[in-house]
Amino acid sequence: xxxxxxxxxxxxxxxxxxxxxxxxxxxxxxxxxxxxxxxxxxxxxxxxxxxxxxxxxxxxxxxxxxxxxxxxxxxxxxxxxxxxxxxxxxxxxxxxxxxxxxxxxxxxxxxxxxxxxxxxxxxxxxxxxxxxxxxxxxxxxxxxxxxxxxxxxxxxxxxxxxxxxxxxxxx
Numbered sequence: 001x002x003x004x005x006x007x008x009x010x011x012x013x014x015x016x017x018x019x020x021x022x023x024x025x026x027x028x029x030x031x032x033x034x035x036x037x038x039x040x041x042x043x044x045x046x047x048x049x050x051x052x053x054x055x056x057x058x059x060x061x062x063x064x065x066x067x068x069x070x071x072x073x074x075x076x077x078x079x080x081x082x083x084x085x086x087x088x089x090x091x092x093x094x095x096x097x098x099x100x101x102x103x104x105x106x107x108x109x110x111x112x113x114x115x116x117x118x119x120x121x122x123x124x125x126x127x128x129x130x131x132x133x134x135x136x137x138x139x140x141x142x143x144x145x146x147x148x149x150x151x152x153x154x155x156x157x158x159x160x161x162x163x164x165x166x167x168x169x170x171x
Contacts (some may be wrong), residue, residue: 007090018083025079032071039063104146 043050043060051057095103111121120126 003093004095007093011087011090014083014086018079021079025074025077028074029071032074036063101146104143107143108146 043056051060107121110116110126111118114127116126
């Protein structure tokens with residue numbers, strides 16, 4: 001399981017690198033847009049007068065022929081490859097749905113074996129463990145679905161279902 005923690009850390013670093021690349025790309029695009037905006041403000045204030053100057057006419061043709069193509073290429077650059085490759089490699093080691101269900105069942109077994117109060121578990125409080133790791137409402141809701149599939153533990157089902165309704169604000 002500790003390998004999963006380090007894999008997730010690696011993915012976060014990879015994601016941050018991807019975000020940085022995208023932000024850099026967006027800054028270039030934004031700078032280009034601002035440059036073009038100032039040019040178009042000038043050219044559209046007097047289009048005939050602007051185009052009457054041969055250099056301006058040439059610059060317009062050049063911009064439309066090459067610079068917009070360069071912008072298109074910049075926009076189409078795919079900076080996701082590194083992150084997606086890393087994610088694809090790491091995902092093969094990720095737990096699957098069966099593992100997630102098994103972990104939720106393990107929590108139910110702990111609750112049943114040690115007669116733990118579901119409210120206490122929902123706050124992440126386990127006797128003998130330091131630090132809190134409480135459940136967000138949606139995670140508690142997911143665990144409740146697992147519990148619903150455990151017909152041989154009706155007392156666990158009722159207590160977890162009750163806490164779920166309270167945590168979601170439905171009761």
